[in-house]
Amino acid sequence: MAVAMVKERWPGRVMELVIGREPHAVKAGGESTLPFLHFEGEIPNRPLAALEVWDVEPEGWPETLAEAYPGVTRDPVAWAKMCEDCGADLICLRLAGAHPEGKNAGPAQAAETARAVAAAVNRPLIVIGCGVEEKDEEILPAVAGAIAGQNALLGCATMNNYKKITEACLSYGHGIIASTPLDINLAKQLNILINETGIPLDRIAFDPIVGPLGYGFEYAYSIIERARLSALSGDRMLATPVICFVGQEAWKTREARSEDGGGWGDQARRAILWEALTAAGLALAGGSIFVLSHPASLNAFKKHLAAMMKPFTC
Amino acid sequence: CGGGQGGLGSLSPLYRKVFLSLKEPAPGDGEDDLARLSRAIRKEAGVGELRPGLDVLRGLPKTLRDAGWKVTVSLAEGIGCGCAEIAEIEPGRVGRKYFGLAVDIGTTTVVAHLVDLESGRTESMKGAYNRQSVYGEDVISRIIYAGEHKDGLEGLQKAVLDTVNGLIREMTEELNIKRVDIKAAVCAGNTAMTHLFLGIDPTYIRLEPYTPAANKIPAVRAGSIGLDIHPQAWVNCVPGVAGFVGGDIVAGVLASEMAFSEKMTLFIDVGTNGEMVLGGGEWLVACACSAGPAFEGGGIRHGLRAVSGAIEHVEVAPGSLAVKYSTVDGVPPLGICGSGLIEVVAQLYKAGVIDRGGNFVFPGRTPRIRDAGEGREFVLVWPEEPALPGGIAVSEAEIKNLLRSKAAVYAGIRSMLKKVGLPAGAIERVIIAGGFGGYINIREAVNIGLLPDIPLDRYTYIGNASVKGAAMALLSRQARQALEEIAGRVTYLDLSADNTFMDEFVAALFIPHTDLSLFPTVT
Amino acid sequence: MGLTGLEIFKQLPKTNCRDCGQTTCLAFAMAVATGKAVPDRCPHLSEAARDFLGSASAPPVMPVKIGAGSKQVEIGNESVLFRHDKRFENPTAIAVTVCDTLSNGEIAARVERINGLVFERVGQVYKVDLVAVVNSSGNPGRFAEAAKIAAERAEFALILVSEDPAAIEAALDCTADGRPLVCGANAANYQAMTGLAGRFGVPLAVRGANLEELASLAEKVAALGLRQIVLDSGARETAKVLADQTQIRRQALKKFRPLGYPTITFVDHEDSLQAVLQAGVYVAKYAGVVVLDTVEPADLLALITLRLNLYTDPQKPPAVESKVYEILNPGKDSPVYITTNFSLTYYSVAADVEASRVPGYILPVDTDGTSVLTAWSAGKFTPEKIAEALNSSGIAEKVSHRRVIIPGALGVLSGRLQEVSGWEVLVGPRESSGIPSFIKQQWKT
Ligand code: B12
Numbered sequence A: 001m002a003v004a005m006v007k008e009r010w011p012g013r014v015m016e017l018v019i020g021r022e023p024h025a026v027k028a029g030g031e032s033t034l035p036f037l038h039f040e041g042e043i044p045n046r047p048l049a050a051l052e053v054w055d056v057e058p059e060g061w062p063e064t065l066a067e068a069y070p071g072v073t074r075d076p077v078a079w080a081k082m083c084e085d086c087g088a089d090l091i092c093l094r095l096a097g098a099h100p101e102g103k104n105a106g107p108a109q110a111a112e113t114a115r116a117v118a119a120a121v122n123r124p125l126i127v128i129g130c131g132v133e134e135k136d137e138e139i140l141p142a143v144a145g146a147i148a149g150q151n152a153l154l155g156c157a158t159m160n161n162y163k164k165i166t167e168a169c170l171s172y173g174h175g176i177i178a179s180t181p182l183d184i185n186l187a188k189q190l191n192i193l194i195n196e197t198g199i200p201l202d203r204i205a206f207d208p209i210v211g212p213l214g215y216g217f218e219y220a221y222s223i224i225e226r227a228r229l230s231a232l233s234g235d236r237m238l239a240t241p242v243i244c245f246v247g248q249e250a251w252k253t254r255e256a257r258s259e260d261g262g263g264w265g266d267q268a269r270r271a272i273l274w275e276a277l278t279a280a281g282l283a284l285a286g287g288s289i290f291v292l293s294h295p296a297s298l299n300a301f302k303k304h305l306a307a308m309m310k311p312f313t314c
Numbered sequence B: 001c002g003g004g005q006g007g008l009g010s011l012s013p014l015y016r017k018v019f020l021s022l023k024e025p026a027p028g029d030g031e032d033d034l035a036r037l038s039r040a041i042r043k044e045a046g047v048g049e050l051r052p053g054l055d056v057l058r059g060l061p062k063t064l065r066d067a068g069w070k071v072t073v074s075l076a077e078g079i080g081c082g083c084a085e086i087a088e089i090e091p092g093r094v095g096r097k098y099f100g101l102a103v104d105i106g107t108t109t110v111v112a113h114l115v116d117l118e119s120g121r122t123e124s125m126k127g128a129y130n131r132q133s134v135y136g137e138d139v140i141s142r143i144i145y146a147g148e149h150k151d152g153l154e155g156l157q158k159a160v161l162d163t164v165n166g167l168i169r170e171m172t173e174e175l176n177i178k179r180v181d182i183k184a185a186v187c188a189g190n191t192a193m194t195h196l197f198l199g200i201d202p203t204y205i206r207l208e209p210y211t212p213a214a215n216k217i218p219a220v221r222a223g224s225i226g227l228d229i230h231p232q233a234w235v236n237c238v239p240g241v242a243g244f245v246g247g248d249i250v251a252g253v254l255a256s257e258m259a260f261s262e263k264m265t266l267f268i269d270v271g272t273n274g275e276m277v278l279g280g281g282e283w284l285v286a287c288a289c290s291a292g293p294a295f296e297g298g299g300i301r302h303g304l305r306a307v308s309g310a311i312e313h314v315e316v317a318p319g320s321l322a323v324k325y326s327t328v329d330g331v332p333p334l335g336i337c338g339s340g341l342i343e344v345v346a347q348l349y350k351a352g353v354i355d356r357g358g359n360f361v362f363p364g365r366t367p368r369i370r371d372a373g374e375g376r377e378f379v380l381v382w383p384e385e386p387a388l389p390g391g392i393a394v395s396e397a398e399i400k401n402l403l404r405s406k407a408a409v410y411a412g413i414r415s416m417l418k419k420v421g422l423p424a425g426a427i428e429r430v431i432i433a434g435g436f437g438g439y440i441n442i443r444e445a446v447n448i449g450l451l452p453d454i455p456l457d458r459y460t461y462i463g464n465a466s467v468k469g470a471a472m473a474l475l476s477r478q479a480r481q482a483l484e485e486i487a488g489r490v491t492y493l494d495l496s497a498d499n500t501f502m503d504e505f506v507a508a509l510f511i512p513h514t515d516l517s518l519f520p521t522v523t
Numbered sequence C: 001m002g003l004t005g006l007e008i009f010k011q012l013p014k015t016n017c018r019d020c021g022q023t024t025c026l027a028f029a030m031a032v033a034t035g036k037a038v039p040d041r042c043p044h045l046s047e048a049a050r051d052f053l054g055s056a057s058a059p060p061v062m063p064v065k066i067g068a069g070s071k072q073v074e075i076g077n078e079s080v081l082f083r084h085d086k087r088f089e090n091p092t093a094i095a096v097t098v099c100d101t102l103s104n105g106e107i108a109a110r111v112e113r114i115n116g117l118v119f120e121r122v123g124q125v126y127k128v129d130l131v132a133v134v135n136s137s138g139n140p141g142r143f144a145e146a147a148k149i150a151a152e153r154a155e156f157a158l159i160l161v162s163e164d165p166a167a168i169e170a171a172l173d174c175t176a177d178g179r180p181l182v183c184g185a186n187a188a189n190y191q192a193m194t195g196l197a198g199r200f201g202v203p204l205a206v207r208g209a210n211l212e213e214l215a216s217l218a219e220k221v222a223a224l225g226l227r228q229i230v231l232d233s234g235a236r237e238t239a240k241v242l243a244d245q246t247q248i249r250r251q252a253l254k255k256f257r258p259l260g261y262p263t264i265t266f267v268d269h270e271d272s273l274q275a276v277l278q279a280g281v282y283v284a285k286y287a288g289v290v291v292l293d294t295v296e297p298a299d300l301l302a303l304i305t306l307r308l309n310l311y312t313d314p315q316k317p318p319a320v321e322s323k324v325y326e327i328l329n330p331g332k333d334s335p336v337y338i339t340t341n342f343s344l345t346y347y348s349v350a351a352d353v354e355a356s357r358v359p360g361y362i363l364p365v366d367t368d369g370t371s372v373l374t375a376w377s378a379g380k381f382t383p384e385k386i387a388e389a390l391n392s393s394g395i396a397e398k399v400s401h402r403r404v405i406i407p408g409a410l411g412v413l414s415g416r417l418q419e420v421s422g423w424e425v426l427v428g429p430r431e432s433s434g435i436p437s438f439i440k441q442q443w444k445t
């Protein structure tokens, strides 16, 4: 029986965001169809998987996670190199040390760390601040200057601090991460605001602040799916690739941390799965860049992506 | 009712006097006095079933005979009752004038019209602040007060009655007439106000699932609630639709004539609750988007209603940020009204002081923008200008509050359209009712995304439509039937029932909107 | 179903008689449009309207029931492609395999392990749904025996996986009461299989080599009188299965009848982590049943949680969980802020507490995801509810003081809250943006 295939003809596509410099540059987005539906459109780039590196030794990491980086967690340069060896597509440097309640590193110190990491690895860089809006708008411009021309992805800009961060990204040639809490309209608003400062849409990735499995995953899933549909329908303001900070969220959950959840099975396996399945799920919704914490999750996720990208005849 | 002829224009008042000249009973015709009277009334006045009060019946035989069978009969009808009451029989032809009272009972203001029921002319109009305000600014506080204080309900009822009675006194004094000559009343109020006016417990209007005691309330005698008109007069309340879409809106829809129009009409009452109705002759949907009092100047430090001295027009020069403004009546500024606020937001955005999200982003330093403790504010009127000691300023928080209000209105409109499955372009005309609307700059309201971006000539302003509708009901039987019909036909949308509204709300929290394609004429 | 409220309204009598339980015909039409009511609830529909609305509102994906009694699960009955459009109706049934090559004892033990795959989450119990008995032995008698053991011991209904009609018949002889899903029919055996499914009154899975073959097989099986059909496109590679699943759902929504049935998918990855990710794709993208070969609690906990998330009602307002949130590593002396669990409200407050640079605890009270004043108005944010949240959240153990900050808009509550909670109440600023300056001035420890 002949079945007339239903193929959508989408008028729009996801923006293609280039991070890093040739020959090591990577590309995110660019799709003209829903995730992994090879039969109806182009999927020029596989979703990207980054590993996170901190500028200070992380506190309170579960052992399963800390053990994955033996001897390097006090040295961001060595840590970044190890992540590169583990197969990360990008290195995501988190400037947690700038946190005012922690080491309170200043702009100069943050800039120096970023410069050192950038010099040590080939992989393109994502650099994110400490998450305190006021502090980030102080340090990120310095970081942007220190790694000028590297075409990194800097963030996270919010409704309250986007102005200074966009200026720095514009001046020093970096892409920017726009971060809004779990709401598609807010995400679009920030994209518009940033775009109106002069940054082209293909230099923005948006971060919907994803929830991991069991903790708001469904909101993120639907926001990302709706954003993809909007992008494909021609809404350029929602066509920026989505970045998902999965690792930090997944490793906060009870499911990832608790040794014995009463019949929950092996903790290490559970934690890796929590991270990898959250990422795989959000990739299916339309996420483009994934920042993970554990090399094993990265591996599992990349292997999965390879399968999803495998062309087949239809 | 049988035989209600005549359009809305033809006079068939709620209360009227008819002069009748009856044929004396003759031997053999066997008809009793009441039947004789009723037949004559029906013929003369075209009413259906008649009901005499016992008092009238008791005096009937003697009155008829003493008057030589020439009498003046008073007929009282009601909203939603198919019969007329024979309220009074007087001998001979009575020339004395009689009046009807139409009242819009608003949460903040009460407006009354006194109508000559014979000529149909409105003889006096008065307004006053609702004296319930001492119990709380908004409906919710009053509902809570009524429920939680001993004698709370009585106190609130008394306060609103005092307000209305005060207006009655003013009007009767002005016209030099007696209060007992007011023979009928129609009240239109939001559901909670109607409850409080009649002393009915409003508690459950506030609590999920927001159920009123009654949307359709039978008429009551003025004397039974203490309304200062003829004690036997019937007080009719315009039927409502739901806890947050009341008789005031139904009366407004009547006055707007949208309910019988082919045109797809949007009716918006930009009061605190932000009620709106969409539809036409075939169907009507309504919702309350709970916009908040910002458009009436509420919740804003220098907010004012559109009274003398309220800033109503504002221009902010890009670059220098010089401010030009004008006030109601051209007197020195005392504050800023809703329409002025709309212009401020539009102008501040255009001048680059705020971004689309309402955040202050002006790059330079200027004394116009100053720190106000809890965030920044923009100075409209300097202290030295002939005004208040501290000048007049609008803060970032206030702008965000206004954006929430405008977002709620726009989201309400979008939700209604979405629920019935119509595009925004389907709206053929917009009727704006409510206190602030007379001064509103529609262009700027569209620019900030309060109102839909459709050709400006599709907008009309109708003022206090609620009291107009109530007055229509005083005068026309068809209007009364229409009120019933409208209240029964309006489909109420509960905006809290799902996510549609919230999604639209956040999308609208932007100047003009997150979806810029909805505002093609706005840059 | 694709009809708008107004399109449905046009078919109704427009008398607003309320016999359907709605206040107006339009209200009823909108309820039908969103699937909250069925057209039949209006007793006054004309014949023509009934036909029109009936066919328009029939579920595009046939509902299919597997199992009997308390073990029954329903799959199918879906009507959308994306969960944000309307809730996904029936969660993907998760099936775990048991091979008939295992010894009887091993089969029993494995079934027990499957029975134990039960998890609790926020007071709710979640488990797998089905046991798939696989005929790897090629021996009908052996298969029947394995199926019998599984049927006796499993707390779930069965899938009988064999393409040999003899094996299926033997197994059905002893398990048909439990209405297992027979899996199944293919181009070669469909007549015999359909006969068996019909005779025993059980649902049947149909496998095609591709979508075309699948559609024609499904049509033939339906023509033989069987309606309880489950589709298997034959694909096993994840991306191909995704494509097929998407096609089948799209075809069903277009009312292409031969593909208007729920689907079954098989996870076959030899790498056990990959297998879970693969299963995740199928759960998210339209599988009615996913069959997998693991009894690892960790694997199933992850998968079941994914399913739970994806099948929640998207129309619930975005709310955060009502629990204590720690901002900037607070300690014993840190301030405690009360707010609502409406996400817009919570995130405003959280951002401003963070901006204050003073570490603190935020306790969002469950107000059904409504804003501060809306919640207060509707009686969802009362002193009693706040006190209850203070008591049950464990915040009292985290701080050594008893002072709590409430939103400025709720100033009126402070007296009563103090009374019922025993905490000292500080009324904060009306807008959370005032928190940084407020806290610096007002919070002294
Ligand atoms: C959107 C909205 C709704 C939505 C629901 C939104 C939701 N999910 O909560 C809908 C339409 C469903 C709704 C319903 C109702 N609403 Co309403 N609604 C609004 C509106 C427009 C915006 C509310 C909002 O989202 N604010 C944004 C959030 C972030 O604000 P927030 O929660 O207050 O948080 C801020 C502050 O409180 C503070 N804060 C919060 N937590 C904390 C904690 C601390 C420690 C501190 C210091 C500060 C702080 O900071 C936050 C950011 O600034 C307001 C009017 C307005 N312009 O604000 C009315 C409003 C809140 N609603 C109101 C009412 C009465 C209702 C109804 C009960 C009745 C009605 N008239 O409609 C109904 C319920 C019945 C119904 N189903 O219709 C009233 C409340 C009256 C009052 N007493 O003040 C308001 C003020 C409007 C009015 N009529 O005056 N509403």
Ligand code: SF4
Pocket (backbone or CB within 6 Å): C012, C013, C014, C015, C016, C017, C018, C019, C020, C021, C022, C023, C024, C025, C028, C029, C041, C042, C043, C044, C045
């Ligand atoms: S029962 Fe039918 S006719 Fe009556 S209100 Fe409902 S939909 Fe309309």
